[in-house]
Amino acid sequence: MSMSKIIRTTADVMFMFIMVFGFYIVLHGHLTPGGGFQGGAVIATAFILLIVAHHMDDFLGWFKKDSFQTCEMSGLVLFIGTALAAISLGYLFFMNFLSGKGGLFGQFVPFGINQGFMSTAGTIPIMNIAVGIEVLGGLTIIILYMTSGIQSPEEGK
Amino acid sequence: MDIILDNLPGLLIAIPLLGAFLTPLVSRAGDAARNIWVLLTVALTSLCGLLIASRVLETGTIVYTFGVQHLSEIIPPDSGGIPIRIIFTIDPLSAFMLIIASIVSFCIILYSLSSMEKLSGKDGFFTLLLLLIAGVYGMIATGDLFNFFVFLEISSLAGAALVAYRIDKGVAAEAGLKYAALSTLGGLLFLVAIGFLYVQYNSLNMAVIASRMNLTGLDIIAFVLFFTALAMKCGAVPMHFWTPDSYAMAPSAVTAFLVVSSQASLYALFRVCFTLYGGQINPLTVGWVMIILGVLSMFIGVTMAIPQKDVKRLMAYHAVSQTGYMLLGVGVGLAALSSTCMFNSVGMTALKGGLFHIMNHALYKGLLFLTAGVIMYRCGTRNLNQLGGLGHNMKWTMVFFMIGALAIAGIPPFNGFASKLLIYESTFLFNPLLAVIAMVVSILTLASFVKVFHSMFMGPKLPEYEDVKEAPAPMLIAMAILAILVILFGIFPQTVIDTLVAPAATALIDYHGYAAAVLGAQS
Amino acid sequence: MIDNLPFLVVAITILLGLYTLLFRKDLIKMIMGISLIEAGVNLFLIALGYRWESIAPIFTGAPSLAMVMPTVQALTLTSIVIGVATLALLLSMVMIIYRHYHTTDVREVTKLQG
């Protein structure tokens, strides 16, 4: 069920732009509206665009299904890992141990209107990235299972 | 070491989630590695649950705020005096439920390690099961309304996916669809009720809402939405239709834990009625609504169970009727709150009976579902008409089934009797008709389990089950743990009541204590 | 009247969702009903946090400091994420039921009864 040549080429071209835009949303989650889930959903639409444009088997040729599973799993483990890291550092669960410490994402944010500093808000950007990776893997797997479900109606007869 | 002890409530949720997320990775190293990993995760979580419960029973309510520096800063200075973070408030009632969840979760994981041996899709199964366990722990331990909604959805989704895991000819998918659809609708109405409360009291924390609550029309509507959403989730009769369908089609280990997850919604129902709307609602009307739901559940549950042919569907109807007992017990306790003199004589005993029955029911119902699972695992069918004469070579399963059946029917030396006795004696003084109905339902429960016992275990050895073997060892150990607890709680009910049930009942009553624990001196 | 107009829209959406849920016979339509109710509830939560003449709560380059209530939007975000998960689960179950029952009419999907 692959589309015509035009659609396939535009899909290939668009794929990269959507990916970049998705990661932009994920990374700027703590500054502009967006964050892990929305950014991950945008990136997942890039993959779904490929699934729709190309034949299922070519798509599975490029990306294997369990690579998305490892994506999903690593995102989840990163999320719970940063939360547990707070306990190992002596604070309580989910404590934002990076904010205000000057290191990565640690700068202070002046209260009120500011033009948006990237490396602020402590562990929240890390959590955004983790959720972004996880949703990227998760939504693509859902679509993969659903499309493979349609592919084989004859097996259900 | 005390870092771990202080952070126990956080670890209670983190360990099963971490275990669930890493199971697919560990299962690439082979089945044995995954089994050990899952068992280790669940054993650690149960240990956390039991440790928290023992600390709470010693030192009173534990309040654990997520994302603060030190344990003592429940309301950190930068939050302007209002608890804005997710706060886990574990008072003796939640500790009581934590003990149930940790015992049953350990047993069902032990059981499902061997029951899933020959089947496929194991890492998906264990990930969902650990998510369900984390969801139930979260529902029990959280003190934040929206956080409760999130954990309610996690356990509903994981439960529905597990119910539909063995798609045998699509029927399990139908059961999973019913469970998921009803839970989603219940969750959405629950969210509307949270919206009502949030807009009036500017906080999602139960203790803050309880301390600021003065009953307005909107609060009554919110209360009704809370009440019916949670009553539907724990299977009170007019809304119980999903319970027999999904319990019958789920794998038996999952059913045993779905019982605990519906009891977590029952706990939430009591939390809403007693703590969130502490002195606000009229205890008589709400108590009588709970009693009517309980009596309906008891009677219709058991009368629908007797003509059933599928053993797990029969046991699911009994789960509905036993939930009716708990609703009756606590309903009488709530209704008796209206007059202090009646409460001191009747209410406290009814409340203790109702809460003790939650513990007993989780144990013997888990045991019964596991025995039904062994029959399904060995004979491949759940239809009672095709079974017979299994007692000859499945000795241990027969003994465990007997213990479970006698306990559910309330026969003296077992734990069912102790809690039913408390419920009978207190409801009789409150309203004799209720106690009479409760006793008749108990007799009918015994009748239906004698029928199941006869058709499964008694009778000559049937040719097709000539060589059926006993259950494998992990299954027997899991059932043995539950059976020993059923007998122990039956022989020494008073010690269990004094240590576990009485503090839970008193904690349920004094909502001021709950609010004071979270808000500190301020409330 | 104007400031509780959004709640009127919420009531209409939820009633429409309930109508499709209860009176439609096709399973897919019922799931659409559930997502309609969910949209209504999300709108309800957002409308709760609205402040008169205020802007979205983004501090980066914000024209003024009068902002709408942000916590309610966090609740709606979580509810949307949960909505995605429930819809994915319900639709895949309806797919399995269609594969085995060859129908999605709710009156036929009643093997578990009595």
Next chain:
Amino acid sequence: MIEAFTLSTGFGSWNAVFWVISFAIALIIGWLIWSRGEKTYETSAEATASFLSGNAEPEKEAVHIRAGNLYWGYTDALSGYYRFIKPLHTGNLSDYFLAYLFVTALMLIVVVILK
């Protein structure tokens, strides 16, 4: 020490240990009576075969009473009740939703009126 495990329900008390002890004593007495019974009765196969007025014993499948016909009398006596109650559980998902929303509406009326 006795109070440790006597369940006092405010109106009476219940002690499981005494019950178990008395149950054990009853068993022992029963066993004593049983053990004084006649030892020398004949236990050969044809002596203990069940006498079905001469005809042969049917094979194992037919002997075992299946679950379907247990409590036949009970379900028959209450057939009026079961004719009413069984179709209520229709298995139809929209009926499940109707039941849930019906109870919400009913409870809303009850709690709002009775306050």
